[in-house]
Amino acid sequence: MPSIRRRDLLTAAASVALVSSLALPALAQAQPEIEFLYSPFADYAPFFVAKEMGFFDEFGANVTLSPKGNTAETIQMLASGNIQAGGATWGAGLFNALDRGATVAIIATMARMPDTVPSPSPFMVSQKAWDEGIKSVVDLKGKRVGIPGPGGFGMFSVAKALEKGGLTIEDVEAVYLPPPATAAAFANGALEAGWSIEPFAGQLEKQGLGRRLVEDHTFGTELGLIAFNQDFVTANEDAVVRFMAGFLKAARLLDNGGWSDDKILAIVSKYTGTEPDALRGIPYTIRSEDGAIDMASVREQEAFFRKMGALEYEGEADIDAVYRLDLLKRANELVAGQK
Template sequence: MLSLTRRVFLASAAAAAAAFTLSGPVQAEDKPQIEFLYSPFADYAPFFIAKDLGYFDEFGLDVSLAPKSGTAETIQMLASGNSLAGAATWGAGLFNSIHQGATVTIVATLARMPDTVPSPSPFMVSEKAWQDGIRKVEDLKGKRVGIPGPGGFGLYSVAKALEKGGLTLDDVEAIYLPPPATAAAFANGGLEAGWSIEPFALQLEKEGLGRRLVEDHTFGTELGFLAFNNEFAQENEDVVVRFIAAFLKGARLLDNGGWNDEKILDIVAQYTGTPKDTLKGISYTIRSEDGSIDLDSVREQEEFFRAQGSLEYEGPIDIDTVYRTDLLEKANALLAKQ
């Protein structure tokens, strides 16, 4: 249940939304205020761009960006009303929370894996293991493999990579650790292989600690989504639509050559803490131009976690209960008017 203070805010936000038009934005003090939870990764770059290039202001919103620690935190913060918007990755915890009636509204994709190499999230082998003769996925049977956690995209990605060599997760020793820790584990021989993500993958290569072993295992896979507190989305649809429009404008800028712009790289470097020169050398996730989610990809991940015994329900989750495609369609129509 949202607090009285929050409800008063929602009412004022709705009033401000009603006063907004593209030709005459509301005054700054009247703009709806939204705190957006983000992770300091390039996947979130559209939001950094929308903030620093004034796209949120352009659509009559006062948006603040707040760092977060993970997907579980995002869903909990949104469901409780402690934050209004955020992005998270698909995973067992998210599927179970939807089944349990989590009060979040999903409105658009965050990012998906490209259909090309180099991959933004390669499966890597340590240089030490490579020199010891581990050159193929098949060679990893019984070896230690780094995975960021037991119920998210990292686990799914590693499983898909192992499939390339006829292996399963049961054939390796899973070592759970975050991507930044992989470098030390590769260096000291604590891991033979592991999941990675940019910019850490490039750093492993530059430092001579790791090599890309598999890159074509998650082509086109949906990585994450944009979501809002459910009650806020229901009572402030126009505000949500304008937020999505600003996000899509930033995403389209990036996906149509924006990564070659020095100004864009400066902005992303500021939020991610990744040096600009490093950003120039990495590969990036992408998005559908209209922000739509590939539900077939989501279903594949759901079935994977069911096979792992991580889901608390039978049959496919009813994503339609939380995915508001109508708001996404309105955002695209609003953006088309510019």
């Protein structure tokens, strides 16, 4: 009997050690490095906050944040294994990659459009065009409209805005350029209107270069997702769970009034290159509290790109095959266990 009790005690001790290991920051050095690709937009703020306020460290995640070029670059680098994780938008490139069997795992939502105005991603008209009489969407027929890329959220968002005036993408001249370049294009008259996102939208307003034309076109739309290299996830599930726990803690802080904290504004300023005062009070993207993705919104975007002729497959992409809800659930449990 004594030997049985000893074995039971050893088993219990091992179980406690296993559970505790997920919450001990001291083990962070033992975790593989996760290099995360980000864009200098306000919707990436949870990652900046988790890094700078030590939330990744709290959960034992070893994280490096690296700036990226575009969503297509992120998916390509993830699929090839050149990077471990990154933020991406739902778009034709991602849907096609998933159908081809790209080794990408989707973990959670990154950002979602709120159901209120002002919008963190408004469709804007240049002040110059406004002064010349373009004061509604219908006035944009045949005009130049800025879009960040041909197959991503920006394209979907612009199409939804144009619908407000009975127009389609085919009714305007699409000009592909990144949001930071919109200011110069508005100033020199190269664009009449275009997609934007914070903090750039607020800057356009403050500089007197642009004004909001449509803001109620993408209420509740899933904007971005958190993706990992699938092989990395398979080999390092605990590391992914730790990373996600740090993200969730930071996201909840932001979504529950954190943006009023000067320390947080300074952190976001550091990564976006925007002055803290320019970030104060701007509209922000949100997330579901548990990080779950609204698949109805995703399917709406998939249907849009199919209608555009941008998808290479029939039917729906098998997102469920790569959506790791099990790891997201573990991350939520890890955050809850900290209380």
